[in-house]
Amino acid sequence: MRNGVIAIHRDGTLALTNHEAYRIFSIPRPSHDVGRAFSEVFRERSEVVRALASAFDLTTLPNRVELRLRDLDRVIGYTLSHVRDDSGTVIGAVMYFKDLTQVEQAEERERLRDRLASLGEMAAGIAHELKNPLAGIEVMAGLLRRQVPESPDAQSLLADIISEAKLANAIVVQMLEFVRPIRLQVERTNVPEVLHQAITMAENKAPRGEVGVSLTLAPDLPLVDGDQHQLCQVFTNLLTNAFEALGGRGQISIRAAVEDVHQDPAFVPTDEAETSVTPTMIVDVADDGPGVPAELSDRIFDPFFTTKSEGSGLGLPIVRKIVDAHDGRIDVTSTPGAGTRFRVTLPVSSATSVFK
Numbered sequence: 001m002r003n004g005v006i007a008i009h010r011d012g013t014l015a016l017t018n019h020e021a022y023r024i025f026s027i028p029r030p031s032h033d034v035g036r037a038f039s040e041v042f043r044e045r046s047e048v049v050r051a052l053a054s055a056f057d058l059t060t061l062p063n064r065v066e067l068r069l070r071d072l073d074r075v076i077g078y079t080l081s082h083v084r085d086d087s088g089t090v091i092g093a094v095m096y097f098k099d100l101t102q103v104e105q106a107e108e109r110e111r112l113r114d115r116l117a118s119l120g121e122m123a124a125g126i127a128h129e130l131k132n133p134l135a136g137i138e139v140m141a142g143l144l145r146r147q148v149p150e151s152p153d154a155q156s157l158l159a160d161i162i163s164e165a166k167l168a169n170a171i172v173v174q175m176l177e178f179v180r181p182i183r184l185q186v187e188r189t190n191v192p193e194v195l196h197q198a199i200t201m202a203e204n205k206a207p208r209g210e211v212g213v214s215l216t217l218a219p220d221l222p223l224v225d226g227d228q229h230q231l232c233q234v235f236t237n238l239l240t241n242a243f244e245a246l247g248g249r250g251q252i253s254i255r256a257a258v259e260d261v262h263q264d265p266a267f268v269p270t271d272e273a274e275t276s277v278t279p280t281m282i283v284d285v286a287d288d289g290p291g292v293p294a295e296l297s298d299r300i301f302d303p304f305f306t307t308k309s310e311g312s313g314l315g316l317p318i319v320r321k322i323v324d325a326h327d328g329r330i331d332v333t334s335t336p337g338a339g340t341r342f343r344v345t346l347p348v349s350s351a352t353s354v355f356k
């Protein structure tokens with residue numbers, strides 16, 4: 001049974017329950033449960049005990065209620081029913097429930113995506129509106145400069161105005177690039193091909209110097225449902241950062257492999273174990289450069305965070321945005337002094353069939 005079930009007698013003793021119930025509640029199944037007081041068996045889940053006990057006080061029972069198990073960070077949806085004898089007297093109650101956590105997480109992600117999309121639209125609007133006045137300032141300061149050729153002080157102030165306006169404009173342009181909503185052109189994508197392309201692109205963006213690049217591909221890598229161009233951007237940005245971190249000497253190793261990722265068993269009934277294995281592509285980009293200091297590792301994905309004098313701080317945020325759009329993950333592990341590894345995890349097929 002996919003659902004958890006708990007049935008109790010009128011006197012509060014447990015009549016029946018199943019493994020799924022214990023799994024959803026993360027409590028071990030005791031050797032004797034049937035016949036014991038259910039409030040005792042499930043005492044660690046007092047909110048559930050309360051909900052089920054209320055069945056005897058209610059005449060109309062709730063149909064599909066959501067209950068958040070705070071300490072487990074889990075959400076269940078439940079239904080209560082009465083059990084009656086032939087004369088219609090209520091002799092027991094049943095709670096059917098289902099773990100909604102994964103459903104809920106998917107909805108949360110969706111909501112976040114919507115919110116970011118509208119924020120992005122607003123930012124894009126503002127950036128666009130700023131472009132014209134900034135261009136105006138730059139042009140007019142240039143005109144004014146020609147009208148005061150004899151005043152060196154005015155010349156120098158106007159030169160500052162122009163260069164500041166140029167800087168502001170560059171920020172606006174980058175921001176437009178960053179907030180532009182992502183539209184994926186999903187096709188069957190050959191990841192090794194993308195990686196080769198990305199190496200070439202990164203070499204054009206940052207000097208490679210003496211840096212060695214090794215590419216290790218697991219045999220029989222499947223094609224991935226993804227946007228070839230944008231995935232190329234992901235690895236180009238990671239490799240560019242690695243080249244920049246290495247400063248002309250060191251080693252970059254890129255590895256691609258496929259792993260069967262098992263769903264958290266707490267979320268998937270055992271009898272469905274086969275369907276819960278999803279093949280996942282894992283691509284590691286590792287360098288033996290200086291690493292990311294532990295106190296900065298939370299911030300490197302923040303827009304505009306950079307430790308480079310000429311950096312935009314948008315490389316990794318763009319990586320994250322593209323990987324998210326592919327329902328993937330990006331993780332970083334770094335040992336200061338020893339190197340940095342970025343791990344991109346992508347679902348091989350974007351068709352998710354875990355929750356219907």
Ligand SMILES: Nc1ncnc2c1ncn2[C@@H]1O[C@H](COP(=O)(O)OP(=O)(O)O)[C@@H](O)[C@H]1O
Binds near residue numbers: 290308
């Ligand atoms: N491979 C790496 N090794 C060390 N530090 C890195 C690496 N990749 C990224 N970083 C750190 O993350 C910061 C943000 O990277 P990114 O978003 O690409 O912006 P930028 O490259 O313009 O600085 C970098 O400034 C750097 O401090």
Ligand SMILES: [Mg+2]
Binds near residue numbers: 237240313
């Ligand atoms: Mg970068």
